[in-house]
Amino acid sequence: MSTPAEAVPPDILPITVANSTGRGEAVHLYVLGTDLASGKLGYVDQAGAFTPWPAGQNPPSPAPDVSIDGPGNGGGTEIKVPRGFSGRVYFSFGDKLDFRLTPDGLVQPAPWADGDPNKNILFDWSEFTYNDSGLWLNSSQVDMFAVPHSVSATGSDGSTDTTGAPVSGGRQAVIDSLKADPAWANTVDTRSDGTVLRVLAPGKAAGSGRLDTAYLxxxxxxxxxxxxxxxxxxxxxxxxxxxxxxxxxxxxxxxxxxxxxxxxxxxxxxxxxxxxxxxxxxxxxxxxxxxxxxxxxxxxxxxxxxxxxxxxxxxxxxxxxxxxPTNQYAKTIHANMADGKAYAFAYDDVGNFESLVHKGDPQSASITLSPF
CATH class of the missing domain: 3.30.920.50 (Beta-1,3-glucanase, C-terminal domain)
Incomplete structure (x- = not known):
């Protein structure tokens, strides 16, 4: 008797980005990454169609504006992603992100670097891979902690897994804890209007002169x-x-x-x-x-x-x-997550302490921007 083949997930997967932040700014979304079949870098539009990036230049040339209008506070926006794609969903508040292209592809925002055009924008991202084996979707604090958000995936049986939500007031608690520690206070980025934009992960902070390079x-x-x-x-x-x-x-x-x-x-x-x-x-x-x-x-x-x-x-x-000394960044972020899980460094998945959901048979997914 033959074994039934595993069902292949849908060609196009809907992901709802919900805005529970309580903030009034416009939200801009981007779905950027790699087409797994061709290896080409590009973007996905709201309907789920992949387009490769045009050729870039040196110095880097502006990328086309591929933003998707995101949800206002209390609302949700559905985006679609094609099977066979791996990348990021970016979300920015107020201003659109400034992406550039080189002959090698996209220059990702790097607000820890001097001169990065996105330094004064409040933004963050989720990471995902969607292929024939299903969906992997995670929040990431590997580079920085800026906009706390939960990630969810729903399978064909109707069950939903969720992770990544902070405890109530968790974002501010992380900021306050690190600001109060003289060794870590400079890892917090605050805009001239008083908005705390992000806390830099220790590698990014040390690399930009904001944390002792010999700290550990x-x-x-x-x-x-x-x-x-x-x-x-x-x-x-x-x-x-x-x-x-x-x-x-x-x-x-x-x-x-x-x-x-x-x-x-x-x-x-x-x-x-x-x-x-x-x-x-x-x-x-x-x-x-x-x-x-x-x-x-x-x-x-x-x-x-x-x-x-x-x-x-x-x-x-x-x-x-x-x-x-200890990794106060990872310690404080994990302590302020509702389920204790976070991606505070690259291998936080050792022992399954990472904020990731996986479904082999996903039917839908969501990213919920938490109140702050």
Missing amino acids: DSYISSAWQAYESKDLTVVPFADQPDKKFIGHTSGNVMTFKDGSGAEVASFNKPSSASVWGCDGDLPSPNDQVVGPISRTLCAALNRGTLGKIDTQPSTNAADFYTNS
Whole structure:
């Protein structure tokens, strides 16, 4: 007897962007990303049609205005996305975003950089991939925390999963907490009219001179040195509990062996920048050994559990962010989320602490801009 084929999701998926912010400004939406079949960069219109970007120039030339009129306060706007697309839904308040094109494609807004034309605009984005295996939709604070929003996906059985909503007053609580900490106060961006635009993630803040570039170094050194005298066990795959890698530090290098005793990976002691970015000294190739170990190390260093919990990943959130110095940005954002989940650094999905919804058979989705 043959097994029925998995149903392929709809060609076009409706996503409702709802505005519960209580704010009066006009909202502008953008659906930008990659057509997965061709690899081309482009945009999607409100009806769900993909168009590649025209050729750009150096210096970067203005991109066409592909904004979609978004919802006023209390309203909702339906946008459609085609299956086979991965990208971002941007939302800006008041002003439209200024996108530029180079010969290599789109220049994404980077308000942490000097001279970025979007520096004084209140905006944020959700990230998604929609393909034959379904929808993945998440809020992201990997670069910055600006407009809190929840994401939802509804499956063919009518069930809806939602994540990303802050607690009541959560945005202000994050801002107040970081402003009150002298080491982190400069990570908060405030416009001349008093509007707090965003809090920068530590990697972006340190890269633009707003956070000590060596902020986490002392903790990283102590965590690294801990494994000169004991073993670190990394079990990167939850569904393969017997697949373990054993790490040991000698000098500045941590070396890992597999179950047979063969050396399979080694890492130099990472800089603060490498921990914030989960890159540099912590490269994560898309393989089954080095990448998964690196992801695990990066999550443990951001959460402050490396050095004190010797089997990783650790999954008890009560153990996270108790070290000093710690990633106050990630700590404060997670503490102010209704379900505790956020994407506060690149591998916050280690142990499933990320603000992501997934449906293999989505029928609709939504992004709700939270009150602030």
